[in-house]
Amino acid sequence: MKIAVIGTGYVGLVTGTCFSNSGNDVTCIDIDEKKIAGLKQGEIPIYEPGLKEMVLRNAEEGRLKFTTDTPAGVREAEIVYLAVGTPQGDDGSADLSAMWAVVKAIAPHLREDAIVVTKSTVPVGTNATIYGMLQELTGRDCDVASNPEFLKEGAAIDDFMKPDRVVVGVRRPEVSDKLEQLYSPFLRTEKPFLSMSPESAEMTKYVANALLATKISFINEMANLCEKMGGDINDVRRGIGHDSRIGFAFLFPGVGYGGSCFPKDVRALNAMTVSKGLEPTMLRAVDEINERQKSVMANKLDAHFGGDLSGKRIAIWGLAFKPETDDIREAPALVLVDWLLEKGAAVVAHDPEAIPNVRAELGDKIEYSERRMATLDGADALCILTDWKAYHQPDFAEMYQLLKEPVVLDGRNLYDPARMAARGYCYHSIGRVSVD
Numbered sequence: 001m002k003i004a005v006i007g008t009g010y011v012g013l014v015t016g017t018c019f020s021n022s023g024n025d026v027t028c029i030d031i032d033e034k035k036i037a038g039l040k041q042g043e044i045p046i047y048e049p050g051l052k053e054m055v056l057r058n059a060e061e062g063r064l065k066f067t068t069d070t071p072a073g074v075r076e077a078e079i080v081y082l083a084v085g086t087p088q089g090d091d092g093s094a095d096l097s098a099m100w101a102v103v104k105a106i107a108p109h110l111r112e113d114a115i116v117v118t119k120s121t122v123p124v125g126t127n128a129t130i131y132g133m134l135q136e137l138t139g140r141d142c143d144v145a146s147n148p149e150f151l152k153e154g155a156a157i158d159d160f161m162k163p164d165r166v167v168v169g170v171r172r173p174e175v176s177d178k179l180e181q182l183y184s185p186f187l188r189t190e191k192p193f194l195s196m197s198p199e200s201a202e203m204t205k206y207v208a209n210a211l212l213a214t215k216i217s218f219i220n221e222m223a224n225l226c227e228k229m230g231g232d233i234n235d236v237r238r239g240i241g242h243d244s245r246i247g248f249a250f251l252f253p254g255v256g257y258g259g260s261c262f263p264k265d266v267r268a269l270n271a272m273t274v275s276k277g278l279e280p281t282m283l284r285a286v287d288e289i290n291e292r293q294k295s296v297m298a299n300k301l302d303a304h305f306g307g308d309l310s311g312k313r314i315a316i317w318g319l320a321f322k323p324e325t326d327d328i329r330e331a332p333a334l335v336l337v338d339w340l341l342e343k344g345a346a347v348v349a350h351d352p353e354a355i356p357n358v359r360a361e362l363g364d365k366i367e368y369s370e371r372r373m374a375t376l377d378g379a380d381a382l383c384i385l386t387d388w389k390a391y392h393q394p395d396f397a398e399m400y401q402l403l404k405e406p407v408v409l410d411g412r413n414l415y416d417p418a419r420m421a422a423r424g425y426c427y428h429s430i431g432r433v434s435v436d
């Protein structure tokens with residue numbers, strides 16, 4: 001099939017690349033000339049395992065093209081995917097200005113039988129609005145479908161190629177058939193293709209993210225209580241997870257969820273709820289707990305150092321909002337860094353991928369190290385914010401030698417408290433008893 005994908009952010013680039021990989025003829029379109037020029041040279045604007053190789057291979061074989069020329073890119077496409085950003089607006093709702101601009105830009109150039117598909121996370125009712133806009137702009141009934149994306153950063157290629165399910169929201173069964181055909185190479189393991197109304201599909205995306213965020217806020221609240229009660233949240237997690245009604249996924253406590261999706265989507269769903277005169281009690285609590293959880297490491301540092309951090313040197317492992325990405329949007333690590341700087345502490349940080357992004361934001365306000373062990377030299381404490389694999393099994397004896405004080409605050413529960421005590425560490429983690 002001939003496909004155009006508008007927007008070469010995370011979702012757009014992965015979608016376009018994976019569809020080209022299954023043999024389609026894909027043109028990725030973006031108004032950012034620098035980005036497109038880079039992509040044409042094989043430069044990938046984000047760090048995502050496996051993406052670069054797949055872009056290069058498909059581009060070389062002529063199935064994947066990049067352009068800033070929207071009319072030319074759209075003209076022959078049977079399916080036009082819209083994957084532009086829908087950032088959080090001032091009132092928490094999604095800002096759709098990029099989406100409206102794209103709809104206006106493509107309208108005059110669409111094939112008569114083109115299907116316009118939204119891949120971006122858009123508020124419920126957006127597909128219907130796009131349908132109305134296209135009707136006005138083209139003078140005909142255009143097919144508009146919703147096809148929300150459930151991929152995770154860091155595992156994007158795998159999630160796209162082996163989805164748990166594909167959801168589409170359509171008005172006509174013929175549109176659903178065409179999209180099912182497009183997805184058939186990815187559904188060979190009998191995973192479901194679920195067709196529903198555009199409103200239900202749009203809602204599905206938000207409900208999925210809000211429920212995952214709810215699980216995280218719930219376990220974080222329980223972890224904080226567990227710690228006060230003298231329990232170990234990891235044991236509790238195991239104790240509940242074996243109940244098949246509960247399971248283990250997304251119940252790891254930590255420093256709060258970050259990233260470009262959960263915070264924004266919970267707030268957008270919240271705004272939708274309010275706009276319909278309903279009370280978003282649960283959504284508000286999920287967001288509030290998460291904001292509070294981002295301070296959990298600061299509170300632990302404050303308690304450990306008796307409220308005086310000035311002149312202390314604090315090492316940080318992990319700046320990205322999660323492992324296997326260089327994304328620092330809404331990253332809990334940056335909230336901690338701001339707090340430490342405000343308190344007059346010096347910060348020295350390591351991250352396998354995110355340093356360039358943090359440097360672009362914070363410049364020389366903190367020190368950066370390419371080597372995780374080098375951050376520890378003379379540091380008063382180590383704080384772990386992201387569960388990169390490289391942090392799971394460090395040389396504890398070397399760490400002990402390097403740190404000025406053997407103090408480790410672990411926001412991801414990577415180590416065993418009893419073993420840390422035996423190694424001579426003062427060790428604080430999330431939802432477990434501290435060892436001093």
Ligand code: UGA
Nearest residue numbers: 149150151152153216250251252254257258259261321322
């Ligand atoms: C999330 C969803 O998982 C995807 O299904 C969805 O497609 C995507 O948003 C989106 O809407 O585009 P992502 O933001 O890439 O994906 O990352 P996740 O792996 O879901 O992690 C989000 C945050 O939750 C991270 O900060 C992570 O550290 C935190 N988390 C996750 C926990 O604190 N505990 C857990 O048990 C799981």
